[in-house]
Amino acid sequence: MYIGKRLQARPLPMAEFDPKSVVKIAREHLRTISEPRRRQILENLIEHADAESEGDYERLMASCSQKRQSYANYGAEGAVAEWSPQSYEALEQHYRALIDMNLFVLHMEVEKLIVGADALMLDGIVHQLYPAG
Secondary structure (H helix, E strand, O other): OEOOOOOOOOOOOHHHOOOOHHHHHHHHHHOOOOOHHHHHHHHHHHHHHHHHHHOOHHHHHHOOOOOOOOOOOEOOOOOEOOOOOOOHHHHHHHHHHHHHOOOOOEEEEEEEEEEOOOOEEEEEEEEEOOOOO
């Protein structure tokens, strides 16, 4: 799925902020996929994104593979983020910290969602709420 244009970085009006934005886009895209393996991968993303949007640590970790992790995060300049967790243990620490600090509330404007037989790629702009303290 590609929306057909490059998204422009902009502030997101709070009226448009939706922590379930990825869940909704992924559910729409799921209707277009018939291959069982690709559906399974996208259904897992939907469960993962839904659990993350609610700060549900147990559900979130249940949607992550304990066998292998391979994450790459790219910033606006294309650099790979050094903090990408590459093991289940690092992923546990990453999500525990996000939830404990209330940093899990985000909205993603999805530009591309690609589901392959062994991988998934999301491209877009992430808007995140930071708690005031």
